Amino acid sequence: MDFGFSLSPSSAIDLDKVDLSLYRRLEQTVPDIRSCIACGSCSATCMAADYSGMSVRKLILNLQRGADVKKMLSCCMLCGKCTMVCPRGINTRKLILDVCRYYSDNKL
Amino acid sequence: MKESVVIIGGGIAGLEAASQLLALGLSPVIVEKSDHLGGHVAEWYRLFPDLSPAQDLVTHLVSSTSGARIYLETEISRINALKDGYSATLNNGDVLFCKAVLVCTGFHLFDAAKKEEYGYGIYNSVITNRDLEHWFGGLEDARIPDNPRAVGFVHCVGSRDVKAGNTQCSKVCCMTAIKQAIEMKEKFPEAEVYCFYMDLRLFGKKYEDFYISAQRDYGIHFIRGRVSEVSEDIDGRLLVKAEDTLSGKPLKVRLDLLVLMAGMVCSPQTGRIASMVRAEVDDDGFLRSRDNIYSIVESGRKGIFFAGACTGTKTIPETVAEARAAALSAFRYIKEKA
């Protein structure tokens, strides 16, 4: 039956159900990923951020919440500015390359 | 005869001030309403940032005040101004004559049950920071499960909360939460540990190192969002809701234990004592110092001094430093008058 409206999909994050397999793997290869303080230095300095919505801050947060980051990642130009400004010394370059490797290994 | 100073409150501020006054050749008298010395610190298990036992500090302070007169389970009924000092009448009938009064009435831990949405006293596995310290110290607590899969900490419970009547930051809860989160992770390495915060205020020596370690070495999750609601599911687990403000989405998670970081509020006795010594109460409910930069330990009234959390939220090192400053100020006041 068509009511002209339907149940709205929930945008809420349910931490009991999110898939953290990628994040768990990255915790091993880039342990500093855990120490992000979401300061936004990376996004502020990012060459791609203005035009594409690329943000390493959001990338890490999305990884921690089990969300898909493929689209965002495709905008990165690997210039390395985010690595230079990070106050926590996170190896963002390795992080991005490892995420790419995960997606290609799993043919995602 | 040595000149006497009445110290109201036998917490760490009162004890340290007494110890300094003894060293300066005065005769301090501590009047403590409870049955023990050391105040809140005596109820704590380990202290940040060195994880040193709280009992060591209290034992040290108590032993260094063995020369002072100490009343336990005693309250002040009345304080009268005399020509060259004060007289304090105790509820046991004793009257103490002194040259100066040092107010060290400290703070009161916010009653977490007032934040009804968190269900302290209603849901089985909701406890406070103090309950957790008691448990670390060896007290049994049936609310803490044997093998929790997930544990949460709620920062700012009753702090920075206009509706709870407390606008102040309690200063120590961020660090206490991180300390307790690490201690829980050490006890239960398999458990996921979440800290729900509004802002992390980690200003002191080694605090930031603790935070980095909590993130990197212990994998504690920090979620920037205030918990809005707690409920219990059919298995008795807690369902906690918050906004993950960084991703801008509502978030929920099931926990086996929730620890509420109850903040510091002014002690209910403070107002009563303030009216006895005619000291002013500030608009945050704490005592008003003569000024907040140079004369925090002075009241603006002759011979009335303050030390510790009676004037605002303080860490232990700040309290101890203020107690020393207040002792010295009282000493100079008495000597200059003489």
Added chain:
Amino acid sequence: MIYQGKQKIWSDYQKEIPDNHWFYVRSCIRQSFFPASEGHFVKIVRDLLGKDLYETPHHTTCGGIAYHSDTIPQETAMTIVARQFSLMKEAGYKNLVTSCITSFGNYTEILETWREFPELETRIREHLWKACRREFDKPEYVAHASDVVYKLRNEIAEKAKFRLVNHETGEPLRIVEHIGCHYSKMFPHKGVGGAEYPCVLSGMVESWGGKVIDYPERRHCCGFGFRQYLVKANRGYSVSNTHKKFESMEPFHPDLIITNCPGCPYFLDRWQYVISEQTGKTYGQNGHGIPALTYEELAGLVLGYDPWDLGLQIHQVGPEPLLDKMGIAYDPARKYLGLDEKDIMKPGLPTVLKCY
């Protein structure tokens, strides 16, 4: 769950409810949603328990529904409310009892606003005088009709013919209580038990023999939300909220939902049909739904009134499984007969939800 902890909160939020002499104002939508509920409230309170309850045909909507739908400003609602107060003054009453939760919220919010801004009250007095030459006194007490039933719950229990107990097993029925948002979320101290753990309905349930279920989304809105529902394109949000509540209460297998708001029982009832059509899922036993009743309907069942006289056939979810559990006899042939025993016509049956 620590029951004593809830009792402590309840003792902090005990509002004063007058014993007798009430001026009753009806709801604009309840009479079409639940046509017999208000009538039975009057029957129970006035005729059965012998209290003084007055109502006047001159009273109108309180304007709350228009105010909450953003179609009139609050000053207009205030002037409408001022007129109701003038009717109450005329009739010589001081205790206002509202049938509708949004009315209760509206009256309370207006009185609180006047307390904070007395100049606004003066202006409304002028508006009312200019509009219809009327003057008013503010009520001494404002109660919701569910407060009154809560107050009378033990008197009702004494006269009960049925209890909220499965008559075959002797087990108490598992009951979800749902409080309208405007009851105490705006002013927690105006509601029995406050806003987080209200006991106005749970008190009735316990006094009549049932067991209250506290499920995770208990405090969530029923989904009506005025603007969520009134604009058709937004109805997906409305039904999604209701869906969230049903998913959350499902593991507890509730036998019944009791409510005290006009919108909540309507949406908790009708949306079960829509959800069943959209997802194929039902939440009662054997393909049935969970009956969602008003507190008057439940009081009526407990007191032994005929389920069809109480208007239970108007609900989307069939009440029969509940009646069977409570051991209440009913005549299926009379279900769709009106008060004058004339056929009021049978509705079409849903494809998924079983309704007898």
